[in-house]
Amino acid sequence: MAMIPDRLDATFTALADPTRRAIVARLAAGDATVNELAAPFSMSLPGISKHLKVLERCGLISRTRHAQFRPCHLRAEALDEALGWIEENRRIWAERFDKLDAHLRGLQQSAPDRRRS
Amino acid sequence: MAMIPDRLDATFTALADPTRRAIVARLAAGDATVNELAAPFSMSLPGISKHLKVLERCGLISRTRHAQFRPCHLRAEALDEALGWIEENRRIWAERFDKLDAHLRGLQQSAPDRRRS
């Protein structure tokens, strides 16, 4: 299923660039052609083309062909993969405190009159 | 509030490296010293030290000092920043289809008997 060996590496690398994040954000609102995507930036078209290649390689976008246009499409599944990794670790982190709370409650219950002894 | 100019860039860059992601995952389970973090890797200690610096610079970890140990602590808020960016764009992406659905329902409602005409 993986398009390249370390997809998660590639996905986070892709998202690390502000131009690419802006492109992803633009595509979240709807498909767009290369020139449309390039318009907001003061960057050469080949530069944008390279960024799109990076996004495509990690599966964040897919491209089709209509006449001389190559509309880009955001693949939310790829976004979900990165989302999943962060959420998972966020969850594990949060669990520590739940366990600590439970532990403290347990202590309190097994020695409820400690303060008065 | 930002620790460095483009924190989000730095955070995604930090998460792009598999060694650093493994360190983050380890720290999600609880604080650890540098040597504890280094143990699972076949990498020199200075290498690990550099990775920790990257994680610290973007705010993903904080470090204190106890005797000669420097325990590392995961800062979930930094994780939340990256999480927030992806979630937001994921949400915008999903909304398109909600709107499309609504639009299609609207069309169907304004011309409910088209098929029978």
Added chain:
DNA sequence: AAGGTACTTAACTTGACAGCTAACTAACCA
């Protein structure tokens, strides 16, 4: 005070990546 433990800093090599211009391909248009 001497030695060990836990790191960090310095200095270097290597490789990847962002950006550019110039040149190419592919489809449409007149």
Added chain:
DNA sequence: TGGTTAGTTAGCTGTCAAGTTAAGTACCTT
């Protein structure tokens, strides 16, 4: 057929990041 539009590929440059070893700092132990 010749030009225009849309985009990619090639080739270059400068910067930055990952890894290394060797040396330094800081604290504890005896």
